[in-house]
Amino acid sequence: MKIDRLIGIVTILLQTEKSTVPALAQRFEVSRRTIERDIDALCRAGVPLVTVQGYGGGVFIEPRYKLDKTLLSGPELAALVAGAAGVGSVSPAPLARSLAEKLGGSGTDDLLIDLSSHYRESLTPKIELLRTAIAEHARVRFTYYYAKGVAEKCAEPYRIVFQWGDWYMFGWCPDAAGWRMYKLNRLTLLSVTAQTFEPRAIPPEALDFNARFHDGTLLRARVAASECYRLVEEYGPACYTRQPDGSLLLEIGYTNEDVAAAWLLGFGAKAEVLEPPALRARMASEAQALCAVYGAPKK
Structure with a gap:
């Protein structure tokens, strides 16, 4: 639906700060012309979108813009801010405060989420490096400790997953020719390589992480x-x-x-x-x- 796409465009631009018409068209699987009409509709609705032509240009929202918090109910706003605080616990950026400012509210203090446990100092740089690698479709190298010993690994990262009380990298292992989960606390000497990869289609069953464990x-x-x-x-x-x-x-x-x-x-x-x-x-x-x-x- 068009309204869902319009809200999606605003959300993406609030998250990424800048995008391009081709990228948005690919993301929503519509034509460039459709995205251009959507941008025009958002501008007429009062969303201050700015478009810059040429190299390094793109579409972005005027930095001081705040999303009208009446679009969200109180519980929805609180959940968003609490979720941002959880992600912020392993991020160097103050996400909860930034989100609250954009939404024009502060959420509530009755739900506190800390996903870093005792490992923020080591987790935050790993997560930031992996987010960079995922965005750039770049392979990563690292040393991995597991039951079989210690091994030097190379992988194509696709997701950063918080599951079963721990952080994991989900990605494609070229050596094993399969999808793998790597626990971040067992992963050291992480680096982003200059070698890029063509993103693969992830089968739905590979994303069903709980199916990996059969209590048989x-x-x-x-x-x-x-x-x-x-x-x-x-x-x-x-x-x-x-x-x-x-x-x-x-x-x-x-x-x-x-x-x-x-x-x-x-x-x-x-x-x-x-x-x-x-x-x-x-x-x-x-x-x-x-x-x-x-x-x-x-x-």
Whole structure:
């Protein structure tokens, strides 16, 4: 619809500060002439658009312009500002304040989002470099730490994703010829290369990040009642049933045995794996290994 496209044009120009008629036409899949008519309609509606011809020119909104906040309800405005504050927690720019100024309001203070956790100092430069690489369609190089060891990687970045409580880069790995997710906290020595790439079409299934994890193996474990809060925090109150002796019977699915074993070890003697047999044997082996480390006093 035309009204959706007009609002979209204003939103893009508020976000990117400047664009071009060809770029907007490609973005909205319409002709250049249609975008030119849209720009004329926005100008007549009072939006101060400025067009500059020639090299380095484009379309932009007069810097002092504020979007009429009556277009947004109170909850919508608050959600926008809160979301900007969340992104701002890993960005060097004061996005929440800038957005509030453009919208002519300040939102509310009842929702605070900090997506940086303890890693803002290291996350912010990585995210800024990746945003530059994505905008320029440039490959990135980095050192990556994972279960197989340490490797030098090269990838084509497409998305910066906050999922499962962590930040990831989603992109195409030329070596593996497939789509991959790289956790930013495991990624060091990131650099944007001079090598550009032609953007690929991303299949919808590749963007279904949760589909990467299939909880196909059932874990049954007896857990001490004192650890109830940890089970609820991780899997919710429906993940266990309280037993007559006061213990908790945990029943959940898991994907990766290594991850499941590492999580269970955190309970110490307060969790006992009942099923599957392979994981129970794995935990017994881990316990024996710990006894070997801590059992005999060192000389």
